[in-house]
Amino acid sequence: MTKVLFITAHPLEESTSYSLAVGKAFIESYKEANPEDDIVNIDLYKEYVPHIDAHVFSGWGKLRSGSEFNQLSSDEQEKVKRLAELSDQFIEADKYVFVTPFWNFSYPPVMKAYIDAVSVAGKSFRYSEQGQPIGLLTDKKAIHIQARGGFYSESPANELEMGHRHLQVIMNFFGVPSFEALFVEGHNKAKDKAQEIKENAIARAKDLAKTF
Numbered sequence: 001m002t003k004v005l006f007i008t009a010h011p012l013e014e015s016t017s018y019s020l021a022v023g024k025a026f027i028e029s030y031k032e033a034n035p036e037d038d039i040v041n042i043d044l045y046k047e048y049v050p051h052i053d054a055h056v057f058s059g060w061g062k063l064r065s066g067s068e069f070n071q072l073s074s075d076e077q078e079k080v081k082r083l084a085e086l087s088d089q090f091i092e093a094d095k096y097v098f099v100t101p102f103w104n105f106s107y108p109p110v111m112k113a114y115i116d117a118v119s120v121a122g123k124s125f126r127y128s129e130q131g132q133p134i135g136l137l138t139d140k141k142a143i144h145i146q147a148r149g150g151f152y153s154e155s156p157a158n159e160l161e162m163g164h165r166h167l168q169v170i171m172n173f174f175g176v177p178s179f180e181a182l183f184v185e186g187h188n189k190a191k192d193k194a195q196e197i198k199e200n201a202i203a204r205a206k207d208l209a210k211t212f
Helices: 019-033 053-062 073-091 111-117 163-174 192-207
Strands: 003-008 038-043 093-100 126-128 133-135 141-148 178-185
Touching: 003 019, 003 073, 019 038, 019 141, 019 192, 053 073, 073 111, 093 163, 093 178, 111 141, 111 163, 141 163, 141 192, 163 178, 178 192
Parallel strands: 003 038, 003 093, 093 141, 141 178
Antiparallel strands: 126 133
């Protein structure tokens, strides 16, 4: 059975979030086209995603030095265990749907914390003897649905966009061979066309989902 992670990073609801509204249309259309697939919703504003902090580094260091898990402090155990759960869930999935808004030229910090959680040597990538990174997720596919209030697809504005470009670099680093994008643009810049922009994006999302 194909497993799909539907990963959202927005604190609001689809009634007010363009990215979530388009993401919802995508995943519902995908379910219709693939009723047997297992779809897991991951709302990063509701999930516990530990930041990689001093407790995490300390816990990892102790484990590498041969300590047993029960020898870690309670904070170390909680965070190290949760990070392992997130990374295992990620590598066990077959497809990823990332849904984010465009904030301050990137995406919300919860998405960066999640990417840090699943970027694990030996799981999503490894290094060769020469120190070259080798992606290990070569049988996966992903799509990023991103809502941008302005227009950033064309140069020179596209040089300011860091969220999608970061995900693109990470997916390439992981070896993911197929990474699509669906951008919802201009609803704040052209408010008189906001509804039309949203409806067009939803229509594109439904079509993309059928072949994802």
